[in-house]
Amino acid sequence: MNNITSYYGDLGIFLYYTPIVSAFMAAFALLANRRRTPSQTWLALVLVTFGTGMAASFLFDRYFSASHSEIFRPVNFIFSTANSIVILFYYVSLMRPQLLTRKYMLYFSGGWALFSIFVLLPGTFSARFQPVQGIHRLADLSSLPMVFHLLTICCILLFYTWMGVFILRIYRDYRKFIVNSYSFVGGITLSWVSITIYLFIIMGILDILWMVNTSAGYKMLFNVVSLGAVWTLFWYGSRQSAIPPVDIEPKKKSFKEVEELPVTTDDKQAKLKIQLLEYFNHKKPYLNPELSLKEVAQALQTNHYALSRFINKEFEVNFYTLINRFRVEYILHLIELNKGAINCDTLHAISGFKSRTTFFKQFKEIAGCTPQEYIESRKTEKSDNSTIKTKLF
Structure with missing residues (x-):
C-alpha cells in the first residue's frame, strides 16, 4: 500500500499530468488548423477522449477510491x-469515409451507451459489485461480482479484437488502392498509418492490463508510453494531407460516354479509341507527371506518330491537352467524391501536374473557376456532373 500511495509524490503526479496535458495540447493544435482534414479532426477527438479518460482515471484513483489497489473500475x-470507438471512427474517416454516416456513428455510440449502463447498474444497486480490491482476487471465480467483471473484460477484448481485424482489413484494401491509383505520385505513403495502427494495438494491450494491474511501477510505465504515443500520433497525423478515399464501386466517368459517340468507320481507329479510353480509365497513367506519348503508344502497342495523329483527329486536341483534361476531370471526380472536404495542396499532389501554376491554370481553363472556388461551390450547391462533362468534351 505504501508503495502505491508513494506514487502520488512529485514524480508520480508529474507522470500522470504530463500525458493528460499533452493530449489536450496536441488536440488543440490539430483543431486550431483551419486547413485540417476530416481525419485530423477525428484524431483530435481521439486525443481529447484519451486525455479525458486519463484525467477521470486519475481523479477516481487519487480522490474517490478507498484503496489505490482497486481493479475493474467502471x-x-x-x-x-469510448476512446476505442473514436479511434475506429478516425481510421474509417481516413480510409473508408463513405462508411462514416450518421447511422454508422449512432450505431456504435448507442452500443457504447448500453455497455456503460451494463457496467454501471450492478454497482449502483449492490455494494457487492464494487471494484475488486487487488489483483490477488482474480482467482476467486466463486464470486458473482468477479465473474461479472471478468465477463466485462471478455466483452472488451472481443470488441478490441474485432476492431483490430476490421482496421487492418480496410488498411490492406486502402494500401492496394493507393498502389494501384497513385503509384506515379511521389510523397504518398501509408507507412505512417501502419505505425499508428501498431501503436494503438500496443496501447490497447496496456489498457487491458491497466484494468487489472494497479502497481506503482506499471502506472509509471503506462504514463510514459502514453506520453510517447500522444506525440507520435500528433507528429504523423498533423503532417499528412488528405488522401482521397477508395471508390469501391467507381462509376464510369464521362469518357465512357465518348465511347458511345459515333466513331470513324475504320475498325482499327474505333478499336484504338476504345483501347485508349479503357487504358486511361483503368490504369490512370495521366497521374504520372512524366507521362509521354511514347509510353502510351507502347502500352497500346502502336506507333506514337500514328497515335498522335489519331488523337489530333479524334479529339481535336494534342496529346498533352488531352492528358490535362483527363487530369482535371479526375480532380473534379475526387472533389465530388469527398463532398468538398479536400484542399488544393492535396489535389495538386495527386493531379499529375508537374507545377502548381500549371495545375491552377489548366483547372481554371477547363472547369471555369479555381480549384478552391469549385470546392467551396460543392459545399453549398448540388453536384451537376452533366454540366462538367459538357465542358470537358
Missing part, C-alpha cells in the same frame, strides 16, 4: 471503450 471500462 470508469476505466467506460472511457477505454
